[in-house]
Amino acid sequence: MIPAAVADGWLFWLAIIDGLAAVCILPTVIGIARQVECLGLVIA
Numbered sequence: 917m918i919p920a921a922v923a924d925g926w927l928f929w930l931a932i933i934d935g936l937a938a939v940c941i942l943p944t945v946i947g948i949a950r951q952v953e954c955l956g957l958v959i960a
Contacts, residue, residue, distance in 0.1 A: 922928050 918928075
């Protein structure tokens with residue numbers, strides 16, 4: 917479990933959001949750079 921002091925901090929949530937964004941955005945950028953036809957398969 918995550919301590920309440922950590923979970924209530926804005927830095928924790930910023931790191932979570934940044935991590936999730938990187939997981940979705942990075943493959944999309946790579947797919948666009950490689951000119952992949954179906955980006956849905958890159959993300960999924």
